Amino acid sequence: MEGFNVLFVDDEVDFLETLLKRMKKRQLNAFGVNSGEDALAYLKDHVVDIVVMDVRMPGMDGIETLRKIKKTNPLLEVIMLTGHACLEIAREGMEVGAFDYLMKPINIDELLYKLQDAFKKKSIQMEKIKHLEEVMISSKLPQSDD
Amino acid sequence: MKKIRNFFKSLFSFDTQPEEPENIEELRVAFRERYHNFKLLLSANNRSLEVMAEMEQALQGDRTFSMSFVRSSATSISVNVFRMIQSLQQLAPDKYAELDARFVTIEQSVNAILKQTRTLPTGRLILPLNALDKDMAEVAGSKMANLGEVKNRIHLKVPAGFVITSSAFKRFMDYNSLQVEIDRKLQSIDSDDIEDLYSFSAEIQQLVIRSRIPDDLEAAISGAWEDLEAESGGKITVALRSSALGEDAEGSSFAGQYRSELNVSFEHVFQAYKEVIASKYSLQAITYRMNKGFRDEDILMCVGCLVMVDAVSGGVTYSRSPVSNRDDSIFINAVWGLPKSVVDGSVACDLFVASRQPQLSIVRKDICLKERKFVCYPQEGVCRMDLTDEESTRPCLTDDQAQQLAEIAVRIENHYGMAQDIEWAIAGSGAIHILQSRPLKQIHSGETEDTAIDPELKKLLIVGGGITASPGAGSGPVYLGDRGVDVLAFPEGAVLVARQALPRWASLLTRASAVITEQGGFAGHLANVAREFGVPALFGIPDAATILKQGQVITVDASRQAVYDGLVPVLLSDTGVSKTCLMKGSPVHEILKQVSQHIIPLHLLDPDSREFCPAKCSTFHDITRFIHEKSVIEMFDFGKDHNFSERSSKQLYYRVPMQWWVLNLDDGFKEEAQGKYVTLDNIDSIPMKSFWKGFVAIPWDGPPAMDRKGMMAVMYQSTTNTALTPGVRSAYSERNYFMISRHYCSLSSRLGYHFSTIEALISERPRENYISFQFKGGAADTNRKLRRVHFIKDILEELGFRVEIKEDHLVSRLENHDMAHMEKQMEILGYLTLHTRQLDMIMTNPVSVNYYRNKLRKDIDTMKAGD
Incomplete structure (x- = not known):
């Protein structure tokens, strides 16, 4: 699968750094920020395909950030990765539209698979939209000619 | 949008x-x-x-x-x-x-x-010792509740004091949101990785110590302190003792897992309180709880504050032998100064043994060389003093004191109706103060007469003697423990050899095969925990850390007090003490059991x-x-019903058109299949190709010759079982269908009269790979069907499948192997699909069953060996 951009959001600086290093070693375009607020700011002016985000963070928590991301950027896939095993919060996250809710500690390969699966989902959606646009353009053209 | x-x-x-x-x-x-x-x-x-x-x-x-x-x-x-x-x-x-x-x-x-959480009976943050008895463990923790019992019900001398309750602990934790943070960190660590645990322990302890005591709790402690000074008639210092709640499940002692702070002045009481609480997260306490299946949030730390007794001598009394339930002697371990060094196993101590018959009296005294003692500084804190010649060799109890201690032990034991472990201190005035009393766990000893050392083994003997702190025998390479950090390097199954029987070694006990120390008696914390975990422990072997060499394989027979060179299997088999299964019945196990009922x-x-x-x-x-x-x-229905030729089902063409249909879900064909057939060369599905390879590998001999009864059974079933009638079932099962993609294959087949589905995902992602095989029915009667299902179960289990049978329905699964292995298993399933058809006919004929079992095994072995 060709390269894609992943933003990691976690307030634990050490954890984040290690994860970024390991991801970059696996040829992934990985970036990191430490809070929900920073994530939203980052998304404003960077191209990101997938966000991997902690749930419990000081300031804006993961679920709230997820809500905001899904509102402005519904095609972006978000994976929750957390040390907080709680059924209710997990369901809330899934209902808001998270791609998955994973628990730390995570096997690095498993995380990589998840990223690939999420990216594939996103690509298919993008393709659908591309065709949709083509259909809309082609259906418009004859009308304007009239 | x-x-x-x-x-x-x-x-x-x-x-x-x-x-x-x-x-x-x-x-x-x-x-x-x-x-x-x-x-x-x-x-x-x-x-x-x-x-x-x-x-x-x-x-x-x-x-x-x-x-x-x-x-x-x-x-x-x-x-x-x-x-x-x-x-x-x-x-x-x-x-x-x-x-x-x-x-x-x-x-x-x-x-x-x-x-589910524990509900606490009261909201009071502080209770005086005078108000406590043994039924108040929920409020005061078991240690303080029992001390209240000794003071108020048995009327023995106990220092004045109060307890900072379980409600106070909750107040402290909630105020600082500590539990959420602790749970989060706990989840992320690998509990088998001691290094992870070590840094987790350090982090949490820091976190607790940096936390703030809420104002109401601080005020309550200050008030209680003033009351205590009024009661004692002047300035005081106290001992802060952990009194955890939730540790008192049967068979667990939590011995020495937590910290006590001795001789604390008012200035430092708040800091000391937090330090005692933080000790809930010491490495040994964390590993102990994990191994015993306790929920972290269920352990509430109450803290007792007792007016400090400046002890002339102190120690621990066992009202019976901890290592043998046949021995009702009373064992008194004593040291000069504070009893601390008996408990932490750091100093050799005098042993007085009292017998109950014919009347209670001291029958044995082992007086040893006591090199140092711990005493209180006048203002605050504890200091270690080296002992002069006279004091180091003199017994630290008079005969009269020893007799009194034995009598106290009997009195407390009688009150509780069970053996007790009692900590005490003797003040300058000569008065005996009880500091703690708790149930003593005794080990069931087997044949006690069998204590002689086998003469054959004498030549392997390295060293003998010492004290059986925990019976049994264990073997492994020597690991010389010294500093705290050695905990990280300790190899699984090694024999821990240390100079002192320090409580911090407790965190290694689940990984050690045995423990040997130079100092320490069976009254110490480490001995307690070793008994609890069933780890053989031999204490009091002089120079053990010098005689035994790092990495040297030895066998420790703690019961017979001997250490042998090399592995001595004969000792290991007959110890009679097995490592106890600690999880069953524990709170965490119980919760898992309940949760799993819904899952x-x-x-x-x-x-x-x-x-x-x-x-x-x-x-x-x-x-x-x-x-x-x-x-x-x-x-299936979507693909089949949809009039999209690329995705409609194709009949498989392998030499001739086969009675198999293939539905391409995604990338299962090399190129688009035109017309109604797909040839086998065009199939690009990894699992399907493997299956087919096995399916055609060895030709089928045709239906097994069956006896007349088997034939009758088949005919009878065919007329009564509607599931065997075509047209009744959904379209999916009428024909043999493959649904495929490059990495996936689902096969629903009806060969003979049974119905089976095989599903597999095989790719470069081993963690996602699986094969599931389900099998049901058959034309013969239930008995024959069941026999065949079990016949197939045996074969699948040999292949490494996890198999479950309910009625005549077999469900099996194999997971997480690499691609090559999964392909091979798929091939074998292809073979089995063909060759187990109609085997139910012969299932009551043992000769035929044997014949087919051997044939299948032989064929499978050939396939395993192939390419």
């Missing part, structure tokens, strides 16, 4: 729109999306089944797991079931809406169990039954089973 999506939906809703040639690209995308959804569903299914299997294993109770394991597993299963529901609803919108409600009901039941049991067995519906899903497993079945059918 929503508008666009709606428009899009209508464009692709296949139910209403017939296919138009110019839409072919869109159609391809739509099929790809469907398949991707299906794949996500399969991977969620796989993951939830995997975690369920882990849960089942944990339920066996022979390995340790923590509450975070229970929570993560439950959450992980729940999330994956939720994802399956989402995916199924994408595949078939609105069709299975009922599942949502089922999911929520189950989730809530699980959640309710996970969220693991499978009630939905037969897809053809009317019971196979969302309303009958009462566990997460039921939901996964239901969804999986339906998703396969949805995928």
